[in-house]
Amino acid sequence: MGIRAGIVVTGTEVLTGRVADRNGPWLADRLLELGIELAHITICGDRPADIAAQLAFLAAQDVELIVTSGGLGPTADDLTVDTVAGFCGRKMVLDTALEERITAILRKLVTRMPDLDFDAVRAANRKQAVVPEGATVLEPVGTAPGVVVTPLAAPTPTIVVLPGPPRELQAMWPAALATDAVQAAIAGRVHYRQDTIRMFGPAESALAEALRLAEAEIPGFAELEITTCLRRAELEIVTRYEPAAADSYDRLRAALCDRFGDAVYSTDGATVDDQVAALLAGRWAATAESCTGGLVAGRLTDRPGSSAYLAGGVVSYSNAAKSELLGVDPELIETHGAVSEQVAEAMAVGALRRFGADIAVSTTGIAGPGGGSAEKPVGTVCFCVAAPDQPPVLRTVRLPGNRSDVRERSTTIAMHLLRRALAD
Amino acid sequence: MGIRAGIVVTGTEVLTGRVADRNGPWLADRLLELGIELAHITICGDRPADIAAQLAFLAAQDVELIVTSGGLGPTADDLTVDTVAGFCGRKMVLDTALEERITAILRKLVTRMPDLDFDAVRAANRKQAVVPEGATVLEPVGTAPGVVVTPLAAPTPTIVVLPGPPRELQAMWPAALATDAVQAAIAGRVHYRQDTIRMFGPAESALAEALRLAEAEIPGFAELEITTCLRRAELEIVTRYEPAAADSYDRLRAALCDRFGDAVYSTDGATVDDQVAALLAGRWAATAESCTGGLVAGRLTDRPGSSAYLAGGVVSYSNAAKSELLGVDPELIETHGAVSEQVAEAMAVGALRRFGADIAVSTTGIAGPGGGSAEKPVGTVCFCVAAPDQPPVLRTVRLPGNRSDVRERSTTIAMHLLRRALAD
Structure with missing residues (x-):
């Protein structure tokens, strides 16, 4: 020790x-x-x-x-x-x-x-x-x-x-x-390595099963101190080991990448925020937020230098704001409801146009505790990523948790949708 | 015990x-x-x-x-x-x-x-x-x-x-x-009371001095368990006491209100967020943010029911966005710089108009680490609160700390400026 x-x-x-x-x-x-x-x-x-x-x-x-x-x-x-x-x-x-x-x-x-x-x-x-x-x-x-x-x-x-x-x-x-x-x-300290794998999508149980298999198959697995954690909508696997156990760690990383494929989005410690920032280099992003109320823009501007890639955003909390600032057709809201993929798409396209951006992401959903219905319960959130000359990416999810959980997870999902669209 | x-x-x-x-x-x-x-x-x-x-x-x-x-x-x-x-x-x-x-x-x-x-x-x-x-x-x-x-x-x-x-x-x-x-x-528990006083403005040293005087003057002061804390740009004084010490607490509260006047903005536990939400009842607010990048809107929409008073907001990170979405005259930016009271005012007035709101708050500043100059160092932030038919409230501050500190404190200041304007 x-x-x-x-x-x-x-x-x-x-x-x-x-x-x-x-x-x-x-x-x-x-x-x-x-x-x-x-x-x-x-x-x-x-x-x-x-x-x-x-x-x-x-x-x-x-x-x-x-x-x-x-x-x-x-x-x-x-x-x-x-x-x-x-x-x-x-x-x-x-x-x-x-x-x-x-x-x-x-x-x-x-x-x-x-x-x-x-x-x-x-x-x-x-x-x-x-x-x-x-x-x-x-x-x-x-x-x-x-x-x-x-x-x-x-x-x-x-x-x-x-x-x-x-x-x-x-x-x-x-x-x-x-x-x-x-x-x-501190003179007698040991120099450990620490590496992080991040996944977006798989359930914690599936990871537990994968680690159990890895334990049986990988020589030196016991030398790896692995901690896993479910954070917002992501799984994070952090492994600490002495340099001599580097081979075992390499095999673990390969096994997880093999099993979970694209769901493993980072093996070098980079967060989704880091990746989105890097992918945005030379491009302009814009946001159009309803239920996340500015948190996606807040997250994109958290990093120094973000003025080089965030053009801006609109928080269109009211229907009037959606129409006035983003050009969403009031009839679309009337027909499909403010929480719909149709409105999410119109918001993202509106943001793209208003900010002259290269990519835009939108959120519209029911963060709760009120406002839910049988058809669209609390936690229902629609997303769209739009870019010029490309078909829009649309997504609807139902998130568990309270108002704050729904807003935070929606923000993470918006970041991942941006990342995937930018990487394609 | x-x-x-x-x-x-x-x-x-x-x-x-x-x-x-x-x-x-x-x-x-x-x-x-x-x-x-x-x-x-x-x-x-x-x-x-x-x-x-x-x-x-x-x-x-x-x-x-x-x-x-x-x-x-x-x-x-x-x-x-x-x-x-x-x-x-x-x-x-x-x-x-x-x-x-x-x-x-x-x-x-x-x-x-x-x-x-x-x-x-x-x-x-x-x-x-x-x-x-x-x-x-x-x-x-x-x-x-x-x-x-x-x-x-x-x-x-x-x-x-x-x-x-x-x-x-x-x-x-x-x-x-x-x-x-x-x-x-837990059968033998004592029922304590806990009360909170919140101040915006005074230095921690001034509070320490006030508490020292109170200790000498107020009978039963020793029965009050007082903790003070500087959080974001606010001072919070939390006192825990058994019901028998209520008179001493009342005297302490009176002494602090007396000494610090309007700087004591809450003695009933309400936060500035609570107060702004209550004051906004029946009115519509809008935001226009540059350096806070959505955090003011995010804070205003943190509470359930905020769709009843937040019309929306614009994150105008680029100069083009300030002009296109908020109608800020590009010449104004050219003449005074994006971080100026003139631009803050134009942003707030623009948000007021675009969202048809009753009150709007704007932020524009240099969160750092880059972008500072001798005249406008990192931490310089300009604010404006605008309402129809009223003179705008303008404020410029220089905040200490890193990017995250500057953004967080600016958000708190924006909330207090809103509170004061609404209470007037």
């Missing part, structure tokens, strides 16, 4: 789910890249006793490295550094040079807020300059410094204490990694 | 951050509503030893209830039930009646996939009918049953084992809650 690590995410707002944790996943990626085995992520509120219990738990799990996030702010409910110092058996001391550096940062910030009392702000932030004795200080990116510290008595995992805001935590990570204490802790 | 609980989230895809955990937050809300103190959420991969370590940790933290999610699928990496049975000192036994019920579910599913080998699927799913001896079975919503089980020896927290897909977990929770074992475990 290589070097193991644990992550402690603190913050009542994260524990209670009011804020989604972005630090655990981000740190997990960094550890993975380094070849460090992430064993546990633990989340607790801003309570010293619970934070201390998690540190003790992780230390007992033979981790060499613990990374904490959160609890470094100026408010009185932020107690992580104190608690880590206690766990390490170290006193808290005021670092006066650090206090001066924090004050300098605050002075700059405060110039943008002229009605703020600077002394009050400075007092509120003084607490952030009190650090465990013997700790290495990580310079603040916001106003909160981090620390790297080790316990005075065994077990002695190296503890990296970082602030909660993802932007600050991410910017401070390289400095944490560069400290002697962290370098010593 | 009341009844404490812990949540164990299993799944390598969640631990490694490939899938965001939605079950921890959802379960946290349910526990909170019940007056159960959530002490810890722990996340680990699909490894029995790590799952067992987390169960032992939580049991040692005096929790009366542990809820696990994930690891109930047909694939061989799903091992949660096995591990929980081992932790409880209980044998695994095949429940043949349950197996028949799972088979019946599968038979229905398989009719939709004619090319699937039914016996292979059935074999893959047989494992799901093997449950700990003495456990209460929770009927499957997908194909995976849950269980409620208690250890044979102390410590004996009640353990609820639920599947990973949020839709299944959520649908099975009421049945889990209704079991005798769970009811017995």
